[in-house]
Amino acid sequence: MLEQLTILAPGLLGASVARAARARGLARRIVLWSRRPETRLQLRAQDFCDAVVDTPEEAVREASLVVLAPPVDKIASLAQQIAPALPAGALVTDVGSVKGDIARLGHAALRADTHFVPAHPMAGSDKNGWEHSTATLFENRVCFITPLPESNAGAVEAVAAFWQDLGMQVVSTSPDTHDEIVAHISHLPQILASTLCQFLDTKDHAWRNYAGGGLRDTTRIAGSDPVIWRAIIEHNRDEILRALHQYQDELQAFASALANRDYLEIQARLERARSYRGGLRVP
Amino acid sequence: MLEQLTILAPGLLGASVARAARARGLARRIVLWSRRPETRLQLRAQDFCDAVVDTPEEAVREASLVVLAPPVDKIASLAQQIAPALPAGALVTDVGSVKGDIARLGHAALRADTHFVPAHPMAGSDKNGWEHSTATLFENRVCFITPLPESNAGAVEAVAAFWQDLGMQVVSTSPDTHDEIVAHISHLPQILASTLCQFLDTKDHAWRNYAGGGLRDTTRIAGSDPVIWRAIIEHNRDEILRALHQYQDELQAFASALANRDYLEIQARLERARSYRGGLRVP
Numbered sequence: 001m002l003e004q005l006t007i008l009a010p011g012l013l014g015a016s017v018a019r020a021a022r023a024r025g026l027a028r029r030i031v032l033w034s035r036r037p038e039t040r041l042q043l044r045a046q047d048f049c050d051a052v053v054d055t056p057e058e059a060v061r062e063a064s065l066v067v068l069a070p071p072v073d074k075i076a077s078l079a080q081q082i083a084p085a086l087p088a089g090a091l092v093t094d095v096g097s098v099k100g101d102i103a104r105l106g107h108a109a110l111r112a113d114t115h116f117v118p119a120h121p122m123a124g125s126d127k128n129g130w131e132h133s134t135a136t137l138f139e140n141r142v143c144f145i146t147p148l149p150e151s152n153a154g155a156v157e158a159v160a161a162f163w164q165d166l167g168m169q170v171v172s173t174s175p176d177t178h179d180e181i182v183a184h185i186s187h188l189p190q191i192l193a194s195t196l197c198q199f200l201d202t203k204d205h206a207w208r209n210y211a212g213g214g215l216r217d218t219t220r221i222a223g224s225d226p227v228i229w230r231a232i233i234e235h236n237r238d239e240i241l242r243a244l245h246q247y248q249d250e251l252q253a254f255a256s257a258l259a260n261r262d263y264l265e266i267q268a269r270l271e272r273a274r275s276y277r278g279g280l281r282v283p
Numbered sequence: 284m285l286e287q288l289t290i291l292a293p294g295l296l297g298a299s300v301a302r303a304a305r306a307r308g309l310a311r312r313i314v315l316w317s318r319r320p321e322t323r324l325q326l327r328a329q330d331f332c333d334a335v336v337d338t339p340e341e342a343v344r345e346a347s348l349v350v351l352a353p354p355v356d357k358i359a360s361l362a363q364q365i366a367p368a369l370p371a372g373a374l375v376t377d378v379g380s381v382k383g384d385i386a387r388l389g390h391a392a393l394r395a396d397t398h399f400v401p402a403h404p405m406a407g408s409d410k411n412g413w414e415h416s417t418a419t420l421f422e423n424r425v426c427f428i429t430p431l432p433e434s435n436a437g438a439v440e441a442v443a444a445f446w447q448d449l450g451m452q453v454v455s456t457s458p459d460t461h462d463e464i465v466a467h468i469s470h471l472p473q474i475l476a477s478t479l480c481q482f483l484d485t486k487d488h489a490w491r492n493y494a495g496g497g498l499r500d501t502t503r504i505a506g507s508d509p510v511i512w513r514a515i516i517e518h519n520r521d522e523i524l525r526a527l528h529q530y531q532d533e534l535q536a537f538a539s540a541l542a543n544r545d546y547l548e549i550q551a552r553l554e555r556a557r558s559y560r561g562g563l564r565v566p
Contacts, residue, residue: 122495142493171493184486185494189501191537192475197556199533203467209564210425210454211468212405217500218472222560226553234546244538248531250482254474255527263517270509273480277505281492 002027002162006063008056008078009034010043012125013095014069015133019048020166023135033059034130035070043130057085065162068094068106073231076105079116088113093159095121097182098235099146103175107148115155119163120144120178122186126223136167143168146175183239188247190221190229191240197222285310285445289346291339291361292317293326295408296378297352298416302331303449306418316342317413318353326413340368348445351377351389356514359388362399371396376442378404380465381518382429386458390431398438402446403427403461405469409506419450426451429458466522471530473504473512474523480505 005027007014014032021027030049033056034040043052053059060066060082068075075096086092092110096102099118106116123141125132143163147156160170173181197219200208208215233240257265288310290297297315304310313332316339317323326335336342343349343365351358358379369375375393379385382401389399406424408415426446430439443453456464480502483491491498516523540548 122493124495124497141495144493181490181493184483185490185498189479189498192479192534193501194553194556195534195537196472196475196530197559198552199530200467201555201559205559205562207464207468208559208562210405210427210464211563212407212424214407214504215468215472216563217503218476219556219560219563220500221497222556224553224557226550226557229553230546230550233541233549234544237541237544241538241541244534244541247479247482248534248538251475251478251527251531251534254478255524255531258516258520258524258527261517261520263513266516267509267513269481270477270507270512272484273477273502273505274507274509276480276484276488276491277502279488279491280494280499280502 001025002064004029004031004063005065005067006031006033006059007049007067007069008032008059008082009068009070009074010130010133011069012128012130012132013121013123013137014067015043015048015130016123016135016137017067017069017095017166019133019135020138022048024165024167026162026165027064031059031063039130048135056082060085060090062087063090065159066090066092068092068096071228071231072096072098072102072235075102076109079106079109083109083111083114086111086114090114091155091159092116093119093145093162095119097186097232099144099175099178101235103146103148107151115152117151117156117159118146118175119159120146120182121163121166121168123168126221128225128228138163139167141168143170144178145170145172146178147172148175179236179239180243183236183243187233187236187240188243190224191233191244192247193219193222194229284308285347287312287314287346288348288350289314289316289342290350290352291315291342291365292351292353292357293413293416294352295411295413295415296404296406296420297350298331298413299406299418299420300350300352300378300449302416302418303421305331307448307450309445309448310347314342314346322413331418339365343368343373345370346373348442349373349375351375351379354511354514355379355381355385355518358385359392362389362392366392366394366397369394369397373397374438374442375399376402376428376445378402380469380515382427382458382461384518386429386431390434398435400434400439400442401429401458402442403429403465404446404449404451406451409504411508411511421446422450424451426453427461428453428455429461430455431458462519462522463526466519466526470516470519470523471526473507474516474527475530476502476505477512
């Protein structure tokens with residue numbers, strides 16, 4: 001059991017970490033810090049934390065493990081800010097959706113007697129904010145950890161154990177491989193769904209009243225927070241551009257087959273898609 | 284109440300019509316015909332029908348209303364086949380996802396004393412086959428009817444009332460407008476989801492084990508039957524090509540904004556998408 005778990009800037013993911021850690025008895029004491037005073041006030045009324053303090057430094061002073069949970073563009077600077085205040089031996093992890101820069105900057109920011117082990121729990125929702133957090137958000141989902149070659153092995157093991165204790169299946173990979181993977185399985189789907197909605201927005205709005213479950217499911221993630229996603233897309237620009245261009249080539253190949261009335265090719269593509277879809281772990 | 288409701292080639296939609304009509308007491312007698320002898324045998328054991336006969340002609344001989352429920356490429360020929368056997372005054376409707384050709388060919392196929400009123404209930408699933416049918420599939424969903432200017436007004440009204448009695452909200456539009464609408468809100472999403480899965484199929488298959496709810500929802504419809512969808516795409520080729528090319532332009536505009544690091548433009552597109560998504564009738 002951790003002596004003190006500190007979660008900085010809890011939104012959906014951070015507050016779900018607090019709830020799950022509380023429910024599973026993973027920490028003796030859970031301390032939060034949130035940037036906005038109103039949010040701190042609201043969080044103080046929640047039973048999934050023991051204290052809500054006014055500064056990040058105060059929150060980490062006695063922390064065994066710190067979870068950095070702000071939007072992806074604020075993680076590295078928050079690591080820099082808390083570095084001097086961390087106690088010796090403290091572990092730091094995060095929940096950022098992009099890992100390359102964060103892994104390198106986070107590692108560089110900390111003192112040698114404290115350890116940053118970047119993480120990305122593959123759980124979430126189109127609903128953001130700590131109000132939507134649940135104790136079960138992470139159950140049976142994958143959590144990437146992306147240590148650097150120079151990361152402390154004991155720290156990596158301890159952070160992996162923490163995410164595992166939250167109910168997750170931990171997958172360890174390099175930060176850059178992580179970013180390539182999520183560009184394909186998370187960021188590209190987001191862009192396709194958002195572009196579909198943005199395209200339909202240029203058409204007769206009555207049409208959306210006619211849609212069935214297909215459009216609803218295909219576009220669910222287009223309801224996600226634009227500010228959070230803008231930061232994710234900005235941080236993973238290069239990998240996303242590569243994945244997007246390749247997807248555009250496949251879409252053009254489909255369009256060409258249709259223009260050429262090559263229905264055998266179209267059916268073959270639909271069949272490969274169905275077979276791939278049938279193998280998704282989350283059905 | 285209908286004296287006899289006949290459903291030809293029931294799959295998911297056709298059998299759901301039978302179940303819903305039975306549950307709501309819309310027909311005194313429900314008669315089915317299915318092409319495959321094994322399916323006829325299985326259907327005979329179901330309590331949502333009163334008889335399962337061996338030919339389409341036999342099935343329609345005393346029908347008040349006939350629902351044509353085969354895949355979209357078989358509807359017009361089935362209308363031609365049953366035309367001579369229909370009793371005077373019989374109404375015929377269908378469940379096809381594309382309406383232009385079907386509306387014209389179906390109307391032309393029938394005798395002047397019988398009436399074809401094409402329909403497209405916007406309900407379905409990635410699970411096909413009568414085994415997945417339910418009595419509630421149509422509730423609160425939209426059903427297009429696409430009469431021609433020369434359609435009999437009383438027949439149009441009676442068929443609209445039938446779909447309404449199944450729990451649907453009926454929208455009347457021209458066949459060509461229908462085909463433009465569904466190219467955008469149904470066929471394009473299908474192609475984007477299938478192309479995403481087919482693209483990911485070219486990558487490391489382990490990646491799909493890491494996906495969260497986003498990829499799962501975005502690609503659910505990629506699990507749909509490739510043969511059925513090939514026929515739909517073939518029948519709505521021109522409208523789909525138009526919608527697809529416009530979507531490709533929007534996707535390219537997104538990619539260009541990202542290549543140019545124009546993150547304000549990217550955020551603006553995400554915001555328009557979210558706002559559109561928030562207005563979907565089916566949340």
